[in-house]
Amino acid sequence: MVTEASFRDRVELGRQAVNDYRAAHAQLHAQSYYPQIHDEHTPLLNTIKAELKKQGFSSPDEFFSASEELNLEELGFRDREDFEARVTNADWEALEQKWQ
Amino acid sequence: MAVETLRPNAAGDECNINAQAGAGCPDHYQNVDEAVADDSATYVRAYSNDWLRDLYNLDDHSVGSGTVNKITVYARCDLNTSSPQLPSLKICIKSGTGNSDPDTVSEGSEQTLTGSWADYSEEWQNNPATGSAWTWQEIDKLQAGVSIRSPQVSGYMTYVTQVYVEVDYTDITEKTSSDSGSGSDVKTSGSPLASLSKSDSGSAAEGAPAQEATLTGTETGSGIEAILNLLGKLASEAGSGAENSYVAIITCARESCDGGAGADTSSLLAEFEQDEAGSAVESLLSRLLRDGDSGNGNDAQVSLLAVLSRAETGSGTEALLTRLVTAAETALGIDGLLSRKVGLSDSGSGAEASAIYKMLIATDAGSGLEALSGLVVLIPASELGHGLERLGAKIMTSPGAVDTKLPTNIGKVEVPRH
Numbered sequence: 001m002v003t004e005a006s007f008r009d010r011v012e013l014g015r016q017a018v019n020d021y022r023a024a025h026a027q028l029h030a031q032s033y034y035p036q037i038h039d040e041h042t043p044l045l046n047t048i049k050a051e052l053k054k055q056g057f058s059s060p061d062e063f064f065s066a067s068e069e070l071n072l073e074e075l076g077f078r079d080r081e082d083f084e085a086r087v088t089n090a091d092w093e094a095l096e097q098k099w100q
Numbered sequence: 101m102a103v104e105t106l107r108p109n110a111a112g113d114e115c116n117i118n119a120q121a122g123a124g125c126p127d128h129y130q131n132v133d134e135a136v137a138d139d140s141a142t143y144v145r146a147y148s149n150d151w152l153r154d155l156y157n158l159d160d161h162s163v164g165s166g167t168v169n170k171i172t173v174y175a176r177c178d179l180n181t182s183s184p185q186l187p188s189l190k191i192c193i194k195s196g197t198g199n200s201d202p203d204t205v206s207e208g209s210e211q212t213l214t215g216s217w218a219d220y221s222e223e224w225q226n227n228p229a230t231g232s233a234w235t236w237q238e239i240d241k242l243q244a245g246v247s248i249r250s251p252q253v254s255g256y257m258t259y260v261t262q263v264y265v266e267v268d269y270t271d272i273t274e275k276t277s278s279d280s281g282s283g284s285d286v287k288t289s290g291s292p293l294a295s296l297s298k299s300d301s302g303s304a305a306e307g308a309p310a311q312e313a314t315l316t317g318t319e320t321g322s323g324i325e326a327i328l329n330l331l332g333k334l335a336s337e338a339g340s341g342a343e344n345s346y347v348a349i350i351t352c353a354r355e356s357c358d359g360g361a362g363a364d365t366s367s368l369l370a371e372f373e374q375d376e377a378g379s380a381v382e383s384l385l386s387r388l389l390r391d392g393d394s395g396n397g398n399d400a401q402v403s404l405l406a407v408l409s410r411a412e413t414g415s416g417t418e419a420l421l422t423r424l425v426t427a428a429e430t431a432l433g434i435d436g437l438l439s440r441k442v443g444l445s446d447s448g449s450g451a452e453a454s455a456i457y458k459m460l461i462a463t464d465a466g467s468g469l470e471a472l473s474g475l476v477v478l479i480p481a482s483e484l485g486h487g488l489e490r491l492g493a494k495i496m497t498s499p500g501a502v503d504t505k506l507p508t509n510i511g512k513v514e515v516p517r518h
């Protein structure tokens with residue numbers, strides 16, 4: 001059984017993996033352009049997939065859904081359905097400040 | 101048909117989308133340039149009710165050639181709602197004319213997205229800036245992008261994680277020695293030759309000057325190739341050897357080196373007529389070629405002149421006489437005599453014989469015995485032997501000798517008296 005704390009930890013570790021990917025991605029583009037650069041994103045993407053799998057997420061999509069769920073919980077919503085039913089502009093602005 | 105994929109490689113002319121994961125403006129292109137989509141890891145997104153547009157520069161084409169059939173722009177998108185109320189995507193391009201910077205923005209249809217990552221696309225068969233088929237220059241100048249907005253009136257978002265362009269083109273295959281096709285089959289390399297192959301109304305390589313150049317450079321075969329090769333030599337001829345090229349070409353044309361017929365030879369001769377600007381032998385040859393000769397006459401003459409022009413080491417008449425002496429004489433009169441006598445093998449003291457004939461020519465103004473008399477008068481002056489003395493005696497003792505009116509003091513013979 002997955003506890004609340006372990007879910008948060010898994011999402012946070014997953015977020016860290018995504019942050020690492022984005023940093024490596026930026027580093028890749030810090031170089032001058034070369035034709036193979038589009039393909040050189042792929043090893044980085046494979047790394048993030050492996051890290052997310054370690055945290056129990058079978059795909060990046062599954063991880064991002066979990067991350068959004070955590071954001072909504074932190075804003076006081078039960079789930080996505082609850083959010084869409086009660087969302088206000090202030091909620092949108094608060095959500096915008098969360099990790100995306 | 102083949103496809104080349106072009107991906108964003110630099111900022112384009114517009115960066116208006118107001119949020120992203122990854123690089124900010126003007127480098128939004130970095131968030132949508134992956135070969136394998138990274139979905140929510142890097143993207144651009146919009147939650148505005150107004151349309152917001154990004155444009156990205158693209159890679160130049162590197163493998164495509166031939167005719168561009170169409171371009172298709174793809175965008176991989178998602179929403180943060182499964183219940184969109186509005187279309188929220190328009191795929192865009194910015195194009196221009198030729199090598200000029202793009203100046204015409206064209207947006208595709210408004211598309212309503214689903215609530216999960218999916219690919220959306222828009223096709224352009226023609227360049228909107230020109231209304232005509234795409235050229236590769238215009239492809240290289242093309243920018244592509246998206247215009248997105250919120251799919252609902254509230255703050256829901258549209259995400260774009262990947263943009264790329266597929267160029268659909270018809271390649272032109274290299275011509276090989278076994279290629280017997282025409283039109284677009286014929287090409288050696290590069291885009292410019294595609295237009296040559298388009299205008300080729302014949303088959304294989306006849307039509308294209310570039311192909312002829314190739315043939316003259318490398319061809320060692322026969323037929324039309326050989327003539328082209330000869331023309332190549334003629335074109336580069338600058339010295340006196342031009343005569344030789346002329347003769348070679350004429351000989352080749354007359355002796356059917358030309359594997360074609362009729363028109364080929366006519367065209368070759370027409371070339372000679374047009375190009376002729378020389379004098380002497382060249383001029384004569386050219387003039388003779390203009391004759392509508394289809395028999396042996398002028399051919400033989402041309403051939404003889406060609407021999408003369410090659411072998412002559414003297415000048416003018418001497419050389420011609422030399423040739424005539426060796427020729428088989430069929431004429432009449434003094435010409436024939438001269439020719440025949442000179443040509444005989446002199447078994448006596450040749451110089452004397454020649455001198456006699458020359459004397460005959462020089463002094464003979466009468467006929468019959470007068471001429472003989474004149475000759476006999478001359479004989480004693482040069483005679484060193486004794487044969488003629490006997491001849492003289494016989495003449496003097498002849499009953500008709502009186503008619504000769506020979507002088508009485510010649511020799512020791514007395515004139516008989518009656």
